[in-house]
Amino acid sequence: MTIDTIIFGISAVVAIFSAVMMIGQRNPVASVLYFIVSLVAQAVLYVQLGALFLGAVLIIVYAGAILVLFLFVIMILNLRGSEDLGTGSPPLSRLTKFLVAGLFVVELGFIVRNSVFSNVSTGVVNLPESFGSVEEVAKLIFMKYLYPFELTSILLLTAIVGAVVLAGKKVLQDTEGTGSEKDNVKPPAKEVKS
Amino acid sequence: MLEAVIISSAKILLLVVAVLTGCAYSTYMERKVVARLQHRMGPTYAGPYGLLQPLADAVKLIFKEDIVPSRVERVIFALAPVISFVPALLTFVVVPFGPEIELFGHTIQMVGTDLNIGILFVFAVTSLGVYGIVLAGWSSGSKYSLMGGIRSSAQMISYEIGYGLSIIGVILVANTLSLRELVDQQASFGSWMIWRQPVGFLLYLTCAIAETNRAPFDMPEAESELVGGYHTEYSSMRFAMFFMGEYANMLAVSAIGATLFFGGWHGPILPPVVWLVLKVVAFMFFFIWLRATFPRFRYDQLMNFGWKVLFPLALLNTMVTAALVML
Numbered sequence: 001m002t003i004d005t006i007i008f009g010i011s012a013v014v015a016i017f018s019a020v021m022m023i024g025q026r027n028p029v030a031s032v033l034y035f036i037v038s039l040v041a042q043a044v045l046y047v048q049l050g051a052l053f054l055g056a057v058l059i060i061v062y063a064g065a066i067l068v069l070f071l072f073v074i075m076i077l078n079l080r081g082s083e084d085l086g087t088g089s090p091p092l093s094r095l096t097k098f099l100v101a102g103l104f105v106v107e108l109g110f111i112v113r114n115s116v117f118s119n120v121s122t123g124v125v126n127l128p129e130s131f132g133s134v135e136e137v138a139k140l141i142f143m144k145y146l147y148p149f150e151l152t153s154i155l156l157l158t159a160i161v162g163a164v165v166l167a168g169k170k171v172l173q174d175t176e177g178t179g180s181e182k183d184n185v186k187p188p189a190k191e192v193k194s
Numbered sequence: 195m196l197e198a199v200i201i202s203s204a205k206i207l208l209l210v211v212a213v214l215t216g217c218a219y220s221t222y223m224e225r226k227v228v229a230r231l232q233h234r235m236g237p238t239y240a241g242p243y244g245l246l247q248p249l250a251d252a253v254k255l256i257f258k259e260d261i262v263p264s265r266v267e268r269v270i271f272a273l274a275p276v277i278s279f280v281p282a283l284l285t286f287v288v289v290p291f292g293p294e295i296e297l298f299g300h301t302i303q304m305v306g307t308d309l310n311i312g313i314l315f316v317f318a319v320t321s322l323g324v325y326g327i328v329l330a331g332w333s334s335g336s337k338y339s340l341m342g343g344i345r346s347s348a349q350m351i352s353y354e355i356g357y358g359l360s361i362i363g364v365i366l367v368a369n370t371l372s373l374r375e376l377v378d379q380q381a382s383f384g385s386w387m388i389w390r391q392p393v394g395f396l397l398y399l400t401c402a403i404a405e406t407n408r409a410p411f412d413m414p415e416a417e418s419e420l421v422g423g424y425h426t427e428y429s430s431m432r433f434a435m436f437f438m439g440e441y442a443n444m445l446a447v448s449a450i451g452a453t454l455f456f457g458g459w460h461g462p463i464l465p466p467v468v469w470l471v472l473k474v475v476a477f478m479f480f481f482i483w484l485r486a487t488f489p490r491f492r493y494d495q496l497m498n499f500g501w502k503v504l505f506p507l508a509l510l511n512t513m514v515t516a517a518l519v520m521l
Contacts, residue, residue, distance in 0.1 A: 033270070036322075052310070053311060056314035060318045063322060064324075065321065068321075068328070068350060075344055
């Protein structure tokens, strides 16, 4: 048993355990915390596979930025436990949930069958020295997959603009309202910066 | 195998001891310098020139009662100080503090580990530091703490982007992500990165101060409005952990700043480690000087500054640098 195997074992167990705990928590903040632990463990797995860059980016983008935002929102809404999570869902959406979950289990079964019980040899593949380095990832993104990459960024941009429009609507109307009535109305509260 | 383990352990032990001592004496330096700037003496009683003051502080804090308020989330309350301290400590793993040396027939690199994505590692680790503050604010179950935590997370999100972009220029010019190679490229005074990336450096400095929650960006712990901010409910050694976390963070951004822009350990006559320490001390002095000079920003000014000034400037710097590198 090498050190690599031990590290893999620990981080794999931690990743799965905290992923399960993340779903099972009543307290949303605890969920976010388990999510972060799971991400860190996954980053360790990436690093072990030689994908240093991916591991680092996973931490920087996911754990460092997106989950801070999650936590920020949860704290502002001050969700403390089950009483804030609303009532159970209607029968139809519950059925959908179970259907999707069932499909997922079937899919998982196929993957396990193909990887564990098949005759495909899982021998060691020799990777080039530069595998997973920043240069290699950059080459893939900016040369081979340039168009899909740019399209994705445009898609994300559209989503951001859409979110801003949806969130900013009310504030815009408010300022127009005061513009027409001018003197007898107090100026609207300053737009909340987030 | 065994040798590698021993060498690594020794390096890590040295680093931890150095950073902890550094934290302790940063508090001393801060008190002395601020006192001088305000025409006072600062600590003078403990030891010659008050040099034993950090020790006395530590002893006092250890003997204080550890108060845990009744409405806190216990586990997270206990974890938060640790989470805010450990990332700062981890940053030092990739900071090179000397050239390779020969010791007892082994070649030892004077750096914790020479990662080829060193800079990304630094960012990954420092981006985790915010959780300590946010969780402390949330778990305390107190209004002031919560406000401090929320301010902190908003501030971190705003300044993280500028912080990251300010480094991209350096990476573009140096064409490497390894801190060791970066230092090697800045061997002489004329080749320091600050001459090639002056705007990048100013951006880095500003964002670094905001990231470490130092004045004039110390909104999360603004004592005049939020009592103590996120650490209002903390006492004894838990409070000391936050304190040490803040200073370790300052030391970390100083060390990274010195490595990225001021040639790291390179310098004439004196040994390399001394040069790195000197550069870090210069950074620290600047931070303390700023704290003694500037009043605190108002909160909306802070956000405006982050999004409308720093972010576009950082983008512009990146674009100009990229264009120049292409040419």
